[in-house]
Structures are given as structure tokens and as C-alpha cells.
Amino acid sequence: MSDPLNHWIVTLVCPDMPGIVHAVTGAIVEAEGNITELQQFSGLETGNFFLRLQTETPADHDRLHHALAPVIERYGMDCRIDRVGRPLRTLVLVSKAAHCLNDLLFRQRSGQLPVEIPLVLGNHPDLGELASFYGVPFEARPVTNGDEKAAMEARILEAVDEHDIELVVLARYMQILSPELCERLAGKAINIHHSFLPGFKGANPYRQAHQRGVKLIGATAHFVTSDLDEGPIIEQNVVRVDHTRSVAELVAIGQDEESRTLSQAVRWFAEDRVLLDGQRTIVFQ
Amino acid sequence: MSDPLNHWIVTLVCPDMPGIVHAVTGAIVEAEGNITELQQFSGLETGNFFLRLQTETPADHDRLHHALAPVIERYGMDCRIDRVGRPLRTLVLVSKAAHCLNDLLFRQRSGQLPVEIPLVLGNHPDLGELASFYGVPFEARPVTNGDEKAAMEARILEAVDEHDIELVVLARYMQILSPELCERLAGKAINIHHSFLPGFKGANPYRQAHQRGVKLIGATAHFVTSDLDEGPIIEQNVVRVDHTRSVAELVAIGQDEESRTLSQAVRWFAEDRVLLDGQRTIVFQ
Amino acid sequence: MSDPLNHWIVTLVCPDMPGIVHAVTGAIVEAEGNITELQQFSGLETGNFFLRLQTETPADHDRLHHALAPVIERYGMDCRIDRVGRPLRTLVLVSKAAHCLNDLLFRQRSGQLPVEIPLVLGNHPDLGELASFYGVPFEARPVTNGDEKAAMEARILEAVDEHDIELVVLARYMQILSPELCERLAGKAINIHHSFLPGFKGANPYRQAHQRGVKLIGATAHFVTSDLDEGPIIEQNVVRVDHTRSVAELVAIGQDEESRTLSQAVRWFAEDRVLLDGQRTIVFQ
Amino acid sequence: MSDPLNHWIVTLVCPDMPGIVHAVTGAIVEAEGNITELQQFSGLETGNFFLRLQTETPADHDRLHHALAPVIERYGMDCRIDRVGRPLRTLVLVSKAAHCLNDLLFRQRSGQLPVEIPLVLGNHPDLGELASFYGVPFEARPVTNGDEKAAMEARILEAVDEHDIELVVLARYMQILSPELCERLAGKAINIHHSFLPGFKGANPYRQAHQRGVKLIGATAHFVTSDLDEGPIIEQNVVRVDHTRSVAELVAIGQDEESRTLSQAVRWFAEDRVLLDGQRTIVFQ
Incomplete structure (x- = not known):
């Protein structure tokens, strides 16, 4: 009918x-x-x-x-x-960690995530096989020096134009974007931070969390801005941990929160539910 | 100003x-x-x-x-x-357990709960002192047989008229209301059930929960209907437990959930956020 | 070193x-x-x-x-x-729904789940491609009548022997096991129930949950016994929902809880953390 | 028996x-x-x-x-x-906010908190009536300059000696303790921080949380050290919020988390479940 x-x-x-x-x-x-x-x-x-x-x-x-x-x-x-339901054209950036990409692709195929992903770009080749299983084109480009970084960023912007990209998702992409790229992607790039924000800044937040003996760890999905980890927050989740957890276990536990937090933020954005009010987001759930 | x-x-x-x-x-x-x-x-x-x-x-x-x-x-x-903010005229029914009444009265005094409580009615005298501390009139009437039960229910209806009551809260009131009274209070009486619903029905749900080894216990605030524990659900909460908890500990843990679940439901009702759609509630948070 | x-x-x-x-x-x-x-x-x-x-x-x-x-x-x-860390030999039974199998296989490959899966058995062929991506043998056998059901159950027992299986996981396997098979697998078969238990029994619990207007939905991982959905509970999770969710949305939301609840239960079992005390489980986290 | x-x-x-x-x-x-x-x-x-x-x-x-x-x-x-069950001799310090003191006293009277409270000390008189309802001695001393602060701290130490105090609880006590007092109370003073930690430091964390548009707010119970808000963490809780909440509402919502987080930490400490491992706590739940 x-x-x-x-x-x-x-x-x-x-x-x-x-x-x-x-x-x-x-x-x-x-x-x-x-x-x-x-x-x-x-x-x-x-x-x-x-x-x-x-x-x-x-x-x-x-x-x-x-x-x-x-x-x-x-x-x-x-x-x-x-x-309603139109799939958002989405470019995904990755490095080596598979959990966020796997979650996005599985949900996309299951019909839970209204996005179409014409390309996954990685600075490592590791996730090519996973993308391929889901029938998504994958390109790997090493980013080990300034020239390669500039080339990658040029490729990102080219891909945005080529595929008329509406959203760029940093799915545990372990490179810092240049201020110029952040500016170009303002309001349409979402990052997943591997920590509850505000929180431990910079490198290895799980080690810091372990040293402080925190009882909850979490993840934060936020808009990308040139001010690292300070972009408007879209979604956050936490999970309870205790003193017995090693840093490696905290990382593994945190990955679950990262996956679901990022997918949730992407879904809300794709459904036009996320609006910006200065430094804050309005999320019409 | x-x-x-x-x-x-x-x-x-x-x-x-x-x-x-x-x-x-x-x-x-x-x-x-x-x-x-x-x-x-x-x-x-x-x-x-x-x-x-x-x-x-x-x-x-x-x-x-x-x-x-x-x-x-x-x-x-x-x-x-x-x-906005007009205090709802609220009658509270209690037995011996203090936690829900304490939470309601403390929040009311703190300005977190837009209700006024002209009367607390109990089938035991135990909570008189607590009501008195908060300056709320308290009446105790024993309910140990059918006549006393009928007298209590008549007093409830009289108090509803006398104080122009808009909401009746059963704050761990351990008496089953007659179908006639349920009918009279339809849509304006809220009960707190000491279990997640649907769940263990009838007496001693915590013992049943313990025997089944459930990993979460909870509480449910719902409208009172003559169909016991089957009224429209307004709010629910759960908390994690494990195998080490005795029945007595489950009861204590559950009381926290009962207090906050009931107070939340009362607040939403007092702010005109709870509407009935057949057997379901619409809660405009 | x-x-x-x-x-x-x-x-x-x-x-x-x-x-x-x-x-x-x-x-x-x-x-x-x-x-x-x-x-x-x-x-x-x-x-x-x-x-x-x-x-x-x-x-x-x-x-x-x-x-x-x-x-x-x-x-x-x-x-x-x-x-410590020895992978448990695990047989997985599936039907059409992919989310639990996907989660188990992804975590197994990521090193988060100490199991090895020599075989996935389905009563539908749909999930063969997914198993294949993870390099896991897959067999589909239709179960549309009593003879086919008996043949499937014989195949399950044969596979248990052939691969020296220590755990059978029903990952949204939509067939009721015969009492004889339940008996044979007692204490080493885990099912994921698509609802918080105790709760709505039988078919379509999400529809029932919707009609009652519940505010939390969940999932329960439990040992398989011949008494349907009454086996000892290993793990439970819930998530908050509200009146705006359709039955289809409740199903999608519930699937997240099913995946993580089942994977958690399997991990604890594989680490010898789940012991039986009558109808209750001891879970040494 | x-x-x-x-x-x-x-x-x-x-x-x-x-x-x-x-x-x-x-x-x-x-x-x-x-x-x-x-x-x-x-x-x-x-x-x-x-x-x-x-x-x-x-x-x-x-x-x-x-x-x-x-x-x-x-x-x-x-x-x-x-x-087992011996009540810990506990001194409580307060200012004007009642929610934490109310929660501690109610739980103590209900038998959920194994403490005895010989004295509540406040830098404002506001909570005297509440303490009095629970039959607990209360003293108010203004702290508006350095001399008064020194006098208050001397009184605290005197009370610790006089009542053989084993635990000092800062139940929203809005004064910073001197390094000397922190040293004297090391390992036996617990503070409730009105924010998830690590997080917004210093004054008015709720306003900062609002400006950043956080989706979860929380509370942290920690040991008092001279390094403000950096003491070993005992317990943390968070609750979900959204963009519609004003700063005042965040404060009210946060108070629930503060009360239950502090009471939980005090209970664990009173049951000898909290041990120090450098900057981390071991909590044997």
C-alpha cells in the first residue's frame, strides 16, 4: 500500500x-x-x-x-x-579501532540509522575488510607527516564535495584536524571523545581515570571545533566501574559507551534533531 | 521585582x-x-x-x-x-513506613514539589511525629476490620471534599482500597508499588525477586484502579543488585527507588504533565 | 617476555x-x-x-x-x-535477527569475549553471510514441522559432541527447545529473553509493554530450562523509554539491550564466574 | 533469641x-x-x-x-x-542546604546507616531545627572572617576529641578547610562535591555545566585533602538532563545525586569497606 x-x-x-x-x-x-x-x-x-x-x-x-x-x-x-527517513550522506573517518565503525555500519544495514555512507577514509588500512563486508568503499592514506596530513585533509574536502557530504563522522579517527578543516566542517562534523567531558583532557584519559580511581567512565559525542574536545556536546553516556578494573579493561568497557554514544548522536543528527544554540546543543528527542 | x-x-x-x-x-x-x-x-x-x-x-x-x-x-x-507553580491540594495516605512521606514532605518544604498537604491520614499512628515536624495535620485511624475500613474510606472521601483535594497519594499505604473508592478517585490517586511492574504480583515481591535471583529491582508509580497494580504507569526506576543481597537488603535498596519514583510522579502530576490515553499515560516532561 | x-x-x-x-x-x-x-x-x-x-x-x-x-x-x-583466558567452545543458535550474533562475533574477534565458535546453526539461512565474514562455519536447517524440529535438535546434540561444546548460546533463536534437549543442555545453555523478567510472558512482549505504557524496557539473559523463561537469571539491563515510542521503536531499542546483556552473560560464563545455587545464580564479577 | x-x-x-x-x-x-x-x-x-x-x-x-x-x-x-553494625561516631558539618543532612539523619534513624551523630556543626543556624527533630545536638558558629574560621576549626578539632569522632562528614559545608585541618583529618573526612569529578572546577559548576550543555550531571563523594576536590574518589553518580533545564533546575536535580552519593559513601566507610591505595580507593561492596 x-x-x-x-x-x-x-x-x-x-x-x-x-x-x-x-x-x-x-x-x-x-x-x-x-x-x-x-x-x-x-x-x-x-x-x-x-x-x-x-x-x-x-x-x-x-x-x-x-x-x-x-x-x-x-x-x-x-x-x-x-x-522523513531520507538517508544523510555521511563520510566516516577512521584509524585502527573497529568498534565505532562496526556499530555504525551494522545499524545502517539494519535500518536503525538513516545514513548512507559513500566512503570510509582511514589513516590506516586495517578497517578496509570490515567496510568491504558492508559494501562500503574504503580508502587508506598514511598520515605520518605534515605533507601527508595536508593531503588527507585535501582528500576529505574533495570527498565532501564529490559525494555532497552532509555529515562527517570521526569514528575514533586518531588525527587532530587542522583549524582550517574544522572551520570548513563547522556544524557538520561529529567526534566521539573517549571520556566523559568535561574530564581528563589530552592523551590517555583512561589511564588518568584509573589513577584517580573514578567510579564511572564514559564517552561524549560532540561537534568538532578547532578548540579540541570543547565543541558543543550532543550525547554522553557513562557506565559504572570499580577498583578492580585495569586500564586495559577500562578501555574495553569504554568502547561500548563510545559506540552507542556516537551512533545515537549520528542518528539524532540525521533526523534533524540536533540544533546549535551558541555553545550548547538543542536535541529534540 | x-x-x-x-x-x-x-x-x-x-x-x-x-x-x-x-x-x-x-x-x-x-x-x-x-x-x-x-x-x-x-x-x-x-x-x-x-x-x-x-x-x-x-x-x-x-x-x-x-x-x-x-x-x-x-x-x-x-x-x-x-x-504555573500553583500548589496542588494533596492528601497523603500512609501506614508505618516513613521513607516516602519523608521524601514528599522534605521536597515540598524545599520548594521542589508544588503541592500543599492539608492532611496526612494513616492507619497507624507511627508517622504523626514526622508530619508534625513539617507542620502538617495528621490523623490516625486503625483499620483492622471491615467496619474500620469503611470508616477510613468515608473519612478519606470526607477529607477530599473538605480540603478540595486534587490528588490522593498512597505513600506505602498498606490497605487495598475498595472498588468504590478507586472509582471515586479515578485519575487522581497515585500509588507506589514496591516492585518493578509488570513483575512479581501480590505479597512480598522482594522475597520473590530474591528467590528468582533478579539482577535489578525497582519501583513503579501508577494510577490507582480497582484492578490491583494494573493501573496506568506514570514512572519506573530500577537499581542493580547482586546475589549477595538478602531480602532485607533488597527491601532497603528498594525503598530509595520507591521514594524518588513516587516523588517524581507526584511532581509531574502537580505540573499537569500526566495525561491519560486509555491504559497508558502521556508524560510531557 | x-x-x-x-x-x-x-x-x-x-x-x-x-x-x-x-x-x-x-x-x-x-x-x-x-x-x-x-x-x-x-x-x-x-x-x-x-x-x-x-x-x-x-x-x-x-x-x-x-x-x-x-x-x-x-x-x-x-x-x-x-x-585463565582459555576460549570456551561455544555453539550459537540463531534465526533471522542479526544483532546478537553480530555482537558476539565482533567481540570475539576483538578479544573481548573468550570463546571460540566452531559452528553457528540457524533455522533460517539469513545470517550465513555474517558468520562467513567472521570465518565461522554456518549451517541452516529449516524447522517448519515436528520432523524437522527433531532433526535440528539431533543436529544440535551431534554438534555438541563433535565439537566438545561447553556452552550453547540461543542468540534470538526463535524455536522452543524440547524438554529433553533442555535437560541435556542443563547448566550450559544461555538464552536471551527479549524482555525484562519477570514481566510480560509469551509472545510479543514489546506490544504488551507498549499497551501498558511501561517507562523502562529491558532484556534478560538466563539459563535454559524446560520451564520457558523461568531459568536462573544471569544478567538484566533496562533502558528508559517514553510514550512517544511505537512498538517498532521499542523493538529496536530493546535489541541494544539484548545484545549487550547476552554478551555480558556469555563473557561471565566463559570466565567461570557464573555458578548455580538452586534457582539463583551466583555471579562473581 | x-x-x-x-x-x-x-x-x-x-x-x-x-x-x-x-x-x-x-x-x-x-x-x-x-x-x-x-x-x-x-x-x-x-x-x-x-x-x-x-x-x-x-x-x-x-x-x-x-x-x-x-x-x-x-x-x-x-x-x-x-x-559488625557498630555505629561509627560521626561529626557532620553543614551550612544552609538541608538535603544531605536530612538524608543522613533519616537513614540513620531508619537503621540504614550505621552511624551515631553526637553533634552537627554549622556556619549558619538554619539547620538547627532539622537536627533537633532527629534529637541531634546542633551548634552554629558564624564564619565570616579569618578569626571566626580559626575558631570554627578549633571547635571542630575539639569536638573530634571530645566525642572520639571517627568520621567527619562535610554535608554541603560551604567552607574550605585549612591545609592543617585537612592534614589532621586525613583519611577520615568525606566531602560531597556538587559535580561529577573530574569536571568543572571551582565555583558554580552547574552554571558551567549548563553553558557547556552537558547531558549528564552528577555528584562525587571523596576524601578531603588539602588539594581541593582532588581527594580519592569514593562514589559517583550521574543523572540525565537535557537542554530544557535551567541552572536552578540542574541544581535541584543535582541535589538528589548529592544526597544519595554522600549517604552511600558514608555507609561504606562506616562498614569498613573503604580502603586507601595511594590516590585511589578500594571499595569492597
């Missing part, structure tokens, strides 16, 4: 003022839409207003946009209209 | 159809309201639509109701308008 | 009485062992005593057993000596 | 070497003890060995100590023998 209706996601950001919801929903009514999901938030610090709705309507993209256009103009909105 | 604006909660339930949000927000605009929070849900099984919003507006209750009246009528809405 | 020491796990079960730990550790001293981990538990209901220790020692298996033999005899012990 | 047996907790710390458990349990056998609980741990970094056991025995303290004395001497042990 084909569904004659279109299902759209509409996200809107603008300065907060009265009447926005009424105006937006009026446009939806005009486009014969039924609203199936609606969430809003007013950021008190920034004065921004955020709205995400899903609607089912006979209207196509152009008609829906046409109905919304006067509202968008009146309120100075940043507006995005997307089809 | 006094705030010249009124802050209202509006909750609406009606059959789902297109245009509701637009119509409702139009009425809010007419009442010069700014919407600070809005959540909606369409129950696919029941075909019901649920909406809760908070608005700040110069309008008083009558003016706001007047603006909403045509919408209420057009859509056949069940509508409730309440002031 | 090779380690000249052997690392052994010793597990002991016997009727509880004073002096056991002293006697056992005396035997370890005699075998020149250093105890690196030791846990014990006395089951009050059954009167059983349980002990698990790890020791590093120059002694080989025979010498260690020789040292323990008088103690084993004196206390009537059920004793097991195993090498 | 009186129990003719004594129940003792024995904790031991010494340099790790083979044979310790055998020697210790031999002494327990000599004292006719049955071991009901035993946990051990070898700290690889420090080379220390830790053991905690519970035993039921006809032996009194002197006889048990006599049996253990040769073992203690041979291995150079730090040994502590304590009666």
Missing part, C-alpha cells in the same frame, strides 16, 4: 518573539499538513527560538516551502525542510 | 485532526501570550490528541479561557487551565 | 562449613600459587558454599589438582580448574 | 606476597570463626594487598586479635577489627 502523503521534517531557528508557533502552524494548515510531532525551545541566554515539527501532507517540497516562505521572511528564520 | 505577566499551563485532549495546534496557538496569540513550552502527542491506537503548553501573558484566567473557548468547542476539547 | 607462571581459575562448590577457605588456600600455598582474585559466597537458603579464585603458580594442572585433591575429598567439593 | 556468636569485620593492608589469605584464614580457624564474607585486592601499582572479611565466632575481640597477632607481625599488616 503506497502512502499518498509526504512526510516532512521542518526545523526553524529565529529570534524569539510571540506568535511564531501560530504563524508556522498556519502555514502547515495552508499546505494541508497534519502535524505528527512538534517540539520547541526558547534559549534564554541567546534569545533564539527553535522549532522542529513533522508533518504529513499531500504537499510536495515546493508547495510546503511556498506556504512557509512568508513566515520565514517575517521572522528572519533559518529554515530547513527535509523528507 | 514583580512580574506583571501571568504564567499559565494549558492542557488539551481531543480527537486528533489537522489544524489543532494552529487553532490553539491562535487563541494564545489573541490573548497576547508568548508560548514558553509546548508539547503534543497523537495516540495512534486511541486517535486522541494531547497538547500541553505554558504561556506568559498579561491575560488573566477568564480572558485566556474566553480566547480559547471557540477552539475548545470546535474540537470538543477537554481543557484545563492552571497557574 | 614469556610468563613462566600458569594462571588458573579454581571454582568450588560444597556444603558450607568452617575452615574451607583456609583449607583451599593452604592447597594453593602448597602449589606455590599466589592468589590474584578470590570471591566467596554462602547461600543461606541452600547451605551451599561457593568459591572462585585465580592463582598464578609454576604448578601445572596436574600438580594443582593433586594439591587440592585432599581438600576436595574432605569437603565433598565440586571442583573445576581452568586456565 | 540471642546470638551467642560475635560478628567481626577484619580489614588488613600489607605489602602483597604469597600465602597471606591462607595465613589469615588460619588465624580465623584458630579463633573458631566461620567466614561469612571475604574480599581481597592486590594493587598492581602500589604493590599493596587489601583484605576485608566478616567472621562469626565465639571469640571476643581480644581472642581474635591474639590469634591474628603473629600473622599481623609476620606480614607487617595494618589491621583493624571492628564489630
Whole structure:
């Protein structure tokens, strides 16, 4: 049975003022839409207003946009209209650790993650076989000096253009991106940090966690910014540990949190649920 | 600095159809309201639509109701308008166990729980001193036979009328309410069940949990219905246990979950966040 | 640097009485062992005593057993000596759902799960490709009638003998085992139940959970017994859900819990950490 | 029915070497003890060995100590023998926030916390009424300048002597202790930090957490050291939050975690379950 209706996601950001919801929903009514999901938030610090709705309507993209256009103009909105379930074009960067890539690919194939992955780029060849099992093209390029790093970053930007990439996922990619690349990918690159943030900064957070005897370890998915590990936080998880765990065991336990935290953040982003409010994220779950 | 604006909660339930949000927000605009929070849900099984919003507006209750009246009528809405933060008039029923009552009273005094408690009724006198510390009137009535039970239930209903009670909380009240009383209190009585539900039914769930060697124990806050422990679930929590725990330790551990689960459910109810959709609850957190 | 020491796990079960730990550790001293981990538990209901220790020692298996033999005899012990990290020979049964098998195989390859899997048996061919990617033999046999079911069960027992199987894992195997097979595999077959237990019994627990509006859903790993879903519980996990989740979403969310709960239970079993005390499990984490 | 047996907790710390458990349990056998609980741990970094056991025995303290004395001497042990369930003499320091004190006092009265509290000291008078309800002496002393601070610290030390205090609990005590006092109370003072640690340091961690948009907030109970918020961690908990929470709501949510985290740490300490291994804690749960 084909569904004659279109299902759209509409996200809107603008300065907060009265009447926005009424105006937006009026446009939806005009486009014969039924609203199936609606969430809003007013950021008190920034004065921004955020709205995400899903609607089912006979209207196509152009008609829906046409109905919304006067509202968008009146309120100075940043507006995005997307089809529910459309797979987001996603580039994945990896090094040697397989757990995050495995989780992303398995969920993508299982239909739990609305992304399509035209390419996985690694600075090591190790994960080629895994990508290949899932039918995803894989390229490895060594990054052992400044020239190779520049070449890799050029390749990343080229791939972004070539495949019209909407999201870059750093799935335990063990290279620091240059400030220029961070700038170019601002708001569309997600990293998984192998620690609860704020927390132990820099190298080997699990060793630091062990030395302090922490009772919970975790992982944080955040937007990539040039300020390392300081980008807006999208999702975090922790798990309980005790004094008997070695550093190696903490690493293994942490990997589970890294996988599920990154996949969760990617899914929310792909469903247009993650919006930026200054240094904070709005996540409309 | 006094705030010249009124802050209202509006909750609406009606059959789902297109245009509701637009119509409702139009009425809010007419009442010069700014919407600070809005959540909606369409129950696919029941075909019901649920909406809760908070608005700040110069309008008083009558003016706001007047603006909403045509919408209420057009859509056949069940509508409730309440002031944000107004304390809900709450009757608490107890037996001997102090943990839930203590948690409710402490949070109420700390300003975390928007309720006022004109009376605590117990079938044992044990908790009188605790109620008294918090300045809450307490009455104890023994319930050891059918006549005493009928008298207690009559007193409950009398107290509900006398204090214009909006919520009855069974805070580890160890008496089964009669079907008639359940009926009279339908939708405004919350019980805390000393187990995760669905789960071990009937007496001594912790002993059953121990015998089965469960690894998690929990608590469930639910609406009271005449079908024991089968009322709509409002909130649940669990905590991890292991084989070393005795039944007595499981009971102590479970009490923490009971307290916080019940207080959470009461808070959400007092903030008009809990709506009924057949046998399910909608909880607009 | 090779380690000249052997690392052994010793597990002991016997009727509880004073002096056991002293006697056992005396035997370890005699075998020149250093105890690196030791846990014990006395089951009050059954009167059983349980002990698990790890020791590093120059002694080989025979010498260690020789040292323990008088103690084993004196206390009537059920004793097991195993090498730390030895992969457990494991048979996995599957149907169509891939998430549990994928998790087991990925963790096995990553070195997080001390098992070796000589065979995966399915009643559908769907998961053959996944097993093949991990280099694990796969056999599919349809089970659509009584004869085919009997043939499958005969094949399971044959495989158990052929590969000297120590553990059978039902990784979302959607067939009920016959009482005879349950009996034959008693204490060495683990099932993952797609629900928190005790809970909704029988078919489609997620639909039941949805209808009741539960706020937490979960998964339970338990030993297989002929009493369906009533075997001793090894591990349980839950995750929070709310009213917005459809049955299909509950299923997807539940699958994460199923995977990690099953893998955790398998790991503990493979490390000799799971002992039976009547209907309860002792899990020495 | 009186129990003719004594129940003792024995904790031991010494340099790790083979044979310790055998020697210790031999002494327990000599004292006719049955071991009901035993946990051990070898700290690889420090080379220390830790053991905690519970035993039921006809032996009194002197006889048990006599049996253990040769073992203690041979291995150079730090040994502590304590009666199971003996209430620990505990001094509580407070300021204005009531939630932690309320939780400690309620649990103490309910029999969930094996402490006795001869005195609560506050730098504000606000919590006197609460202490009084639980029948606990309360003293308030203003701390608004250096002299008053010195006087308060002198009073703390005096109270420690006067009541033979074994544990000092900083239950949201908003004064920084002098290095001298920290030194004097080393290993027997527990603080609750109103944040997950490592985390936002210094003032107003909730505001910082809000600005960063963290998705989990928490609390950490740790030993007091002169290095502020850097003492060995005893227990940590977190709870999920989202972008809708204001700073004030984060504070309220965090208070629940503070109360239960502090009470948990105090209970473990009072049961002799918390041992120090350099900068880490061993917690024998």
C-alpha cells in the first residue's frame, strides 16, 4: 500500500518573539499538513527560538516551502525542510579501532540509522575488510607527516564535495584536524571523545581515570571545533566501574559507551534533531 | 521585582485532526501570550490528541479561557487551565513506613514539589511525629476490620471534599482500597508499588525477586484502579543488585527507588504533565 | 617476555562449613600459587558454599589438582580448574535477527569475549553471510514441522559432541527447545529473553509493554530450562523509554539491550564466574 | 533469641606476597570463626594487598586479635577489627542546604546507616531545627572572617576529641578547610562535591555545566585533602538532563545525586569497606 502523503521534517531557528508557533502552524494548515510531532525551545541566554515539527501532507517540497516562505521572511528564520527517513550522506573517518565503525555500519544495514555512507577514509588500512563486508568503499592514506596530513585533509574536502557530504563522522579517527578543516566542517562534523567531558583532557584519559580511581567512565559525542574536545556536546553516556578494573579493561568497557554514544548522536543528527544554540546543543528527542 | 505577566499551563485532549495546534496557538496569540513550552502527542491506537503548553501573558484566567473557548468547542476539547507553580491540594495516605512521606514532605518544604498537604491520614499512628515536624495535620485511624475500613474510606472521601483535594497519594499505604473508592478517585490517586511492574504480583515481591535471583529491582508509580497494580504507569526506576543481597537488603535498596519514583510522579502530576490515553499515560516532561 | 607462571581459575562448590577457605588456600600455598582474585559466597537458603579464585603458580594442572585433591575429598567439593583466558567452545543458535550474533562475533574477534565458535546453526539461512565474514562455519536447517524440529535438535546434540561444546548460546533463536534437549543442555545453555523478567510472558512482549505504557524496557539473559523463561537469571539491563515510542521503536531499542546483556552473560560464563545455587545464580564479577 | 556468636569485620593492608589469605584464614580457624564474607585486592601499582572479611565466632575481640597477632607481625599488616553494625561516631558539618543532612539523619534513624551523630556543626543556624527533630545536638558558629574560621576549626578539632569522632562528614559545608585541618583529618573526612569529578572546577559548576550543555550531571563523594576536590574518589553518580533545564533546575536535580552519593559513601566507610591505595580507593561492596 503506497502512502499518498509526504512526510516532512521542518526545523526553524529565529529570534524569539510571540506568535511564531501560530504563524508556522498556519502555514502547515495552508499546505494541508497534519502535524505528527512538534517540539520547541526558547534559549534564554541567546534569545533564539527553535522549532522542529513533522508533518504529513499531500504537499510536495515546493508547495510546503511556498506556504512557509512568508513566515520565514517575517521572522528572519533559518529554515530547513527535509523528507522523513531520507538517508544523510555521511563520510566516516577512521584509524585502527573497529568498534565505532562496526556499530555504525551494522545499524545502517539494519535500518536503525538513516545514513548512507559513500566512503570510509582511514589513516590506516586495517578497517578496509570490515567496510568491504558492508559494501562500503574504503580508502587508506598514511598520515605520518605534515605533507601527508595536508593531503588527507585535501582528500576529505574533495570527498565532501564529490559525494555532497552532509555529515562527517570521526569514528575514533586518531588525527587532530587542522583549524582550517574544522572551520570548513563547522556544524557538520561529529567526534566521539573517549571520556566523559568535561574530564581528563589530552592523551590517555583512561589511564588518568584509573589513577584517580573514578567510579564511572564514559564517552561524549560532540561537534568538532578547532578548540579540541570543547565543541558543543550532543550525547554522553557513562557506565559504572570499580577498583578492580585495569586500564586495559577500562578501555574495553569504554568502547561500548563510545559506540552507542556516537551512533545515537549520528542518528539524532540525521533526523534533524540536533540544533546549535551558541555553545550548547538543542536535541529534540 | 514583580512580574506583571501571568504564567499559565494549558492542557488539551481531543480527537486528533489537522489544524489543532494552529487553532490553539491562535487563541494564545489573541490573548497576547508568548508560548514558553509546548508539547503534543497523537495516540495512534486511541486517535486522541494531547497538547500541553505554558504561556506568559498579561491575560488573566477568564480572558485566556474566553480566547480559547471557540477552539475548545470546535474540537470538543477537554481543557484545563492552571497557574504555573500553583500548589496542588494533596492528601497523603500512609501506614508505618516513613521513607516516602519523608521524601514528599522534605521536597515540598524545599520548594521542589508544588503541592500543599492539608492532611496526612494513616492507619497507624507511627508517622504523626514526622508530619508534625513539617507542620502538617495528621490523623490516625486503625483499620483492622471491615467496619474500620469503611470508616477510613468515608473519612478519606470526607477529607477530599473538605480540603478540595486534587490528588490522593498512597505513600506505602498498606490497605487495598475498595472498588468504590478507586472509582471515586479515578485519575487522581497515585500509588507506589514496591516492585518493578509488570513483575512479581501480590505479597512480598522482594522475597520473590530474591528467590528468582533478579539482577535489578525497582519501583513503579501508577494510577490507582480497582484492578490491583494494573493501573496506568506514570514512572519506573530500577537499581542493580547482586546475589549477595538478602531480602532485607533488597527491601532497603528498594525503598530509595520507591521514594524518588513516587516523588517524581507526584511532581509531574502537580505540573499537569500526566495525561491519560486509555491504559497508558502521556508524560510531557 | 614469556610468563613462566600458569594462571588458573579454581571454582568450588560444597556444603558450607568452617575452615574451607583456609583449607583451599593452604592447597594453593602448597602449589606455590599466589592468589590474584578470590570471591566467596554462602547461600543461606541452600547451605551451599561457593568459591572462585585465580592463582598464578609454576604448578601445572596436574600438580594443582593433586594439591587440592585432599581438600576436595574432605569437603565433598565440586571442583573445576581452568586456565585463565582459555576460549570456551561455544555453539550459537540463531534465526533471522542479526544483532546478537553480530555482537558476539565482533567481540570475539576483538578479544573481548573468550570463546571460540566452531559452528553457528540457524533455522533460517539469513545470517550465513555474517558468520562467513567472521570465518565461522554456518549451517541452516529449516524447522517448519515436528520432523524437522527433531532433526535440528539431533543436529544440535551431534554438534555438541563433535565439537566438545561447553556452552550453547540461543542468540534470538526463535524455536522452543524440547524438554529433553533442555535437560541435556542443563547448566550450559544461555538464552536471551527479549524482555525484562519477570514481566510480560509469551509472545510479543514489546506490544504488551507498549499497551501498558511501561517507562523502562529491558532484556534478560538466563539459563535454559524446560520451564520457558523461568531459568536462573544471569544478567538484566533496562533502558528508559517514553510514550512517544511505537512498538517498532521499542523493538529496536530493546535489541541494544539484548545484545549487550547476552554478551555480558556469555563473557561471565566463559570466565567461570557464573555458578548455580538452586534457582539463583551466583555471579562473581 | 540471642546470638551467642560475635560478628567481626577484619580489614588488613600489607605489602602483597604469597600465602597471606591462607595465613589469615588460619588465624580465623584458630579463633573458631566461620567466614561469612571475604574480599581481597592486590594493587598492581602500589604493590599493596587489601583484605576485608566478616567472621562469626565465639571469640571476643581480644581472642581474635591474639590469634591474628603473629600473622599481623609476620606480614607487617595494618589491621583493624571492628564489630559488625557498630555505629561509627560521626561529626557532620553543614551550612544552609538541608538535603544531605536530612538524608543522613533519616537513614540513620531508619537503621540504614550505621552511624551515631553526637553533634552537627554549622556556619549558619538554619539547620538547627532539622537536627533537633532527629534529637541531634546542633551548634552554629558564624564564619565570616579569618578569626571566626580559626575558631570554627578549633571547635571542630575539639569536638573530634571530645566525642572520639571517627568520621567527619562535610554535608554541603560551604567552607574550605585549612591545609592543617585537612592534614589532621586525613583519611577520615568525606566531602560531597556538587559535580561529577573530574569536571568543572571551582565555583558554580552547574552554571558551567549548563553553558557547556552537558547531558549528564552528577555528584562525587571523596576524601578531603588539602588539594581541593582532588581527594580519592569514593562514589559517583550521574543523572540525565537535557537542554530544557535551567541552572536552578540542574541544581535541584543535582541535589538528589548529592544526597544519595554522600549517604552511600558514608555507609561504606562506616562498614569498613573503604580502603586507601595511594590516590585511589578500594571499595569492597
